[in-house]
Amino acid sequence: MSGARSWHAGRAAEQAVARHYAGQGRSIAAERWRGHSGEIDLIARDGGRVIFIEVKQSATHAEAAQHLGSRQMARIWNAAAEFLAGEPAGQLTESRFDVALVDGAGRIEVIENAFAA
Numbered sequence: 001m002s003g004a005r006s007w008h009a010g011r012a013a014e015q016a017v018a019r020h021y022a023g024q025g026r027s028i029a030a031e032r033w034r035g036h037s038g039e040i041d042l043i044a045r046d047g048g049r050v051i052f053i054e055v056k057q058s059a060t061h062a063e064a065a066q067h068l069g070s071r072q073m074a075r076i077w078n079a080a081a082e083f084l085a086g087e088p089a090g091q092l093t094e095s096r097f098d099v100a101l102v103d104g105a106g107r108i109e110v111i112e113n114a115f116a117a
Contacts, residue, residue: 013057013102037078057102064101
């Protein structure tokens with residue numbers, strides 16, 4: 001896939017996932033939030049909880065899941081810590097990390113609390 005086409009496919013996947021979370025009553029606090037440590041695709045709020053969402057798009061959900069490595073998870077974790085520093089409760093803010101997988105047909109599979117392991 002060409003670079004521009006890949007960027008547009010990724011952006012469309014992020015927008016679909018944002019609509020998915022909004023449809024569940026969660027507000028989208030930020031899209032493509034960038035800190036010194038890296039970028040977080042989506043940040044949603046569920047009451048007082050902050051949900052950091054990494055979106056991965058590929059032909060299948062399994063292929064999409066393979067695109068998330070430990071180094072990228074560490075960057076997302078560090079960027080999330082930067083974001084939480086601006087929250088009233090700081091690092092004590094209830095939060096979780098979800099991975100949203102989007103396949104070639106646009107189907108979304110969300111793995112909640114994916115970084116817990």
